[in-house]
Amino acid sequence: MAQVRPFHLAAFMRPVGIHTAWWRYPGGFPDANFNFAHLARFARTLEAAKFDAFFMADHLAVLNMPIEALKRSATVTSFDPLTLLPALAVVTQRIGLIATASTTYEQPFHIARRFASLDHLSGGRAGWNVVTTSNPDAARNFGLEHHPEHADRYDRAHEFVSVVKGLWDSFADDAFLRDVETGIFFDPACLHTLDHQGPHFSVRGPLNVARPVQGWPVIVQAGASEAGRQLAAETAEVIFGAAGSLEDGLRFARDVRGRMERIGRDPAGLKILPACFAVVGDTDEEAREKRARLDGLVHEASAIAALSIALGHDAARFDPDGPLPEIPESNQSKTGRERAIALARREGLTVRQLAQRLGGYAGLAMVGTPRRIADEMQAWAEAGACDGFTIMVSDVPEGLEDFTGKVVPELQRRGLFRTEYAGTTLREHLGLPRPENSFFGRRDGLAGDSGPTGA
C-alpha cells in the first residue's frame, strides 16, 4: 500500500442526517435537529471520537418543494448556525465548529464580526463554510424579486471573502495592551482601517473585534461548479466535494490542485474532504438492509418527484414495482438521467426503490462493515483523491454512534486517524498554518487576544 497521511473527518450536521427519512428511523429522535440537548450530545460524541469538526449546513428559506413533500421535511425548523455553534462551543473543548453563511444575503462586517466572536469564544475553533446560496427562494426573503445570477454571486463572493479577511486583520495580534497604569487599552499603531471600496462593497472598518485566535477562521467551500472550483482554488482551506465516485473525486482533486498551482498557491494549504453518506453494519448485508429500510421510509410522492426530476420524465406513469423502463433522451439533466438509469441497472432496483433512493440520498455512499468502509476510505486517500471525509451519518443516534464507535477505531488501528487531538484549534487539527496579518505581518510567540474558553 502507498503511504497515506493521517486524514481528517468532519461531520455534516444539518439536518442531523442528510437522508430525508432520518427522523423516521426506529429508535431515533424525530426532533434531533432542533433539540439542543441532543445536538450537544452529538457534538460531544464526535469530539470523543476526535473528529476535526462539527459542520453545520444552512438554508435561508424553507426548501422550495411542493407542500406535500415539504410537510415531510425535518429541515423546515432548524437553528441558525451562528446561534447554535456558540452554544455548542461551551459544551465542547476541542472539536472545530464550522458554520455556513451566505455571501449573497449577508454583509461582510456582520460575518467578519460573528465568526471572529465565535473564534474567540471557542478558543480558535471556528470555520466558515462560504456559500453563495443555491435556493432561489432565499431572494424573496431578502427583498429581491430574483436570485442573483450564478456569475454575479461568485463575483460578489470573491470580494466578500477578501473584505472579511481584511476586517479580521484590523488589529495586530499584539494590539491589546490593557495597561491599567497608563490607561492605554490598545496601541493605535496596531490598528488598521480597511477602507475597502469595491464593485459590491464599501466597507471602512476597522472591525470592533480583536484578531481571531486562528488569525482567520478556516475557510470552507463546496467547490462544485466551475466558478465554485475557482473560488475554492483561490480561497478555500477545506473543500467538501460532491464527487460520486473515486474516479470523479480524483478528477476533482486534480482539477482544483491544478488551479491552485496555476495561481501559485501551495496545494498543501487545501484539505479535500468529500461528502460521504455512511451506513454501518456488523455485516455488509446488515448495512445494506439498513439502507433499504431507511430508503423505504421515504414517502412515495417525494420519491417519485425526485425520480421524475432526475429522469426529466414523469415517473408516476411507471409501474412502481416493475423495473425501470427504457427512457428516451430529453433536453434536461443528462447526467442525472444517466446516473439514475445506471444505478437501477447495477443494483436491480424497482422504480419505487430507485425513486426512494433518489428521494433519500443519492450522492456518494459507503455502506457496509467498518472494515469495508475503512477500505474504501483508504483507497480514496491512497489514490490522492482526498485528505479525509465529510461524513453524513445515516441516522441519529444509532448511525452516529456506529460510525464513531466502529469505523473510527478501525481507521485509528490503520494509523489513518488521530487517537488524540495534538492541538487546540481547528487549524491545528487540519494541519493548516495560521495566516499572517495582511497589514502587520507575522508576530511570533503571540497566541492572539483570546479570552479563556471554559465556562
Place this chain on the structure above:
Amino acid sequence: MAQVRPFHLAAFMRPVGIHTAWWRYPGGFPDANFNFAHLARFARTLEAAKFDAFFMADHLAVLNMPIEALKRSATVTSFDPLTLLPALAVVTQRIGLIATASTTYEQPFHIARRFASLDHLSGGRAGWNVVTTSNPDAARNFGLEHHPEHADRYDRAHEFVSVVKGLWDSFADDAFLRDVETGIFFDPACLHTLDHQGPHFSVRGPLNVARPVQGWPVIVQAGASEAGRQLAAETAEVIFGAAGSLEDGLRFARDVRGRMERIGRDPAGLKILPACFAVVGDTDEEAREKRARLDGLVHEASAIAALSIALGHDAARFDPDGPLPEIPESNQSKTGRERAIALARREGLTVRQLAQRLGGYAGLAMVGTPRRIADEMQAWAEAGACDGFTIMVSDVPEGLEDFTGKVVPELQRRGLFRTEYAGTTLREHLGLPRPENSFFGRRDGLAGDSGPTGA
C-alpha cells in the same frame, strides 16, 4: 408608604461597566468584556441574585472619537451579542438574555431567525433591544456614505419590527407533529407565508424556525427621542429610559403611557426600567470616594473633550484645578451645558473633576449605601416613574458583587424584588403575556415547540 408592585432588574453589560474607566479600577479584570469565563461568571452571579435579564448593548463600528480617546476605550473589542448570548444561555438556566440588534443595518429575516433560535436554545429567555443605531460611522461599514436620517431610520424600524413579528408567527405553536408513522413532520394548515411588501422591505417568508417559546422574544427599546418614544409606545415591552432625575423619569413615564393609551395599548404591557449607574459603599462616604476614585481614572484628554462637548466651549482653556468659570451661552447643546454647570455648582467640582465626571458617566447615578440606593429606587417606583431599573455597575467584579450581594438583599427585605424566579421565561419574569399568533390565534395548553435547554 404607597403600595409598590415588586419590581424588575436588568443588568446593562457592555462594556461590563458603562463608566469609561471601569477596566482600570483596582482589583478588576481589564479584559472582562472580552473574556467568556468572566462574562459567564457575571451572568451566573446576576442569575443567583434573580435578575430579570442580562442586557447586552452593541455598536456596529468602533466609537467615533479621536484616536487619543479611542486607544483608552475598552469598547474597541467586544463580542457580537447574538454570538455571546447563545453561549451564556448554556451556562445559565433562568436569567433573560437581551441582545441589541439594529433595524438600520440588519435584515428582518436574519434577525427573526437569530432571536427565534436564541429563544428556543434558551428555553424562552430571549429579548431584542431594537435600535436604529446612533453611531454614524456604522453606515460606512455597510456600504452607505451617510447614516440614514433619524426619521427614515424610525420609519424603517417600525416596518422592520412588524415584519419580524410576522415571521415569528410563521408556524402555529402546535404545527410540529413529527409523526414517525405517517411521515408527516408538520401540519401544512399551520404554516403561514407572510408575503410582506412594504416601503422598506419585501419579505416572503415563512421563517424556517418554529414559533419562539415566548411567542415573540421580548421587545426592548431606549425610547429617548420623540420618534423613539412613539416607536416604544407602539411596540416596546421594556424601555430602559435615560432620565436624569425622578422628575424627568416621571415625565417620561407619563408621556409614554399617554401615547400607549391614545393608541389603545394597555400600559401594563410595558415595563419602564430606567438606566441607573450604581456605586455601592458600606457608608455613603465610601461610595462617594469610590466614585471619585473611578472618575479620577478617566484620562484628562478624554475628560476635557467630553466637557468641551457638553459646554460648547473649549474647556482646555480653563484652569483644571479651579472652579468652572462663567460660561456664555452658545447655540449648541443647551441642555448639556445647563446640566454640566448645575452639576459643578451642586457638588462643588473643579473643572478637572467635572470633566472626569462627564468623561466617566454622566447619566442617572445612585451612589451610597445599599439602604440609600434602595430608598431612591423605592421612591422612583412609588412615584410611578418606573417598574424597576436597568443597572449599570460601577466596576467588575467588585461593583457587580456589591450590587447583587448588598443592594438586592435590601430590596428583597422590602418585598420589592423576588427571592426566587416564579417562571422560566423572560416574559414570565417580567409579568408580560405571551402574545397570540397573529395568524393562528391562541392555542392554550401548548408550551411551544421548544427543545430542552440543558446541555
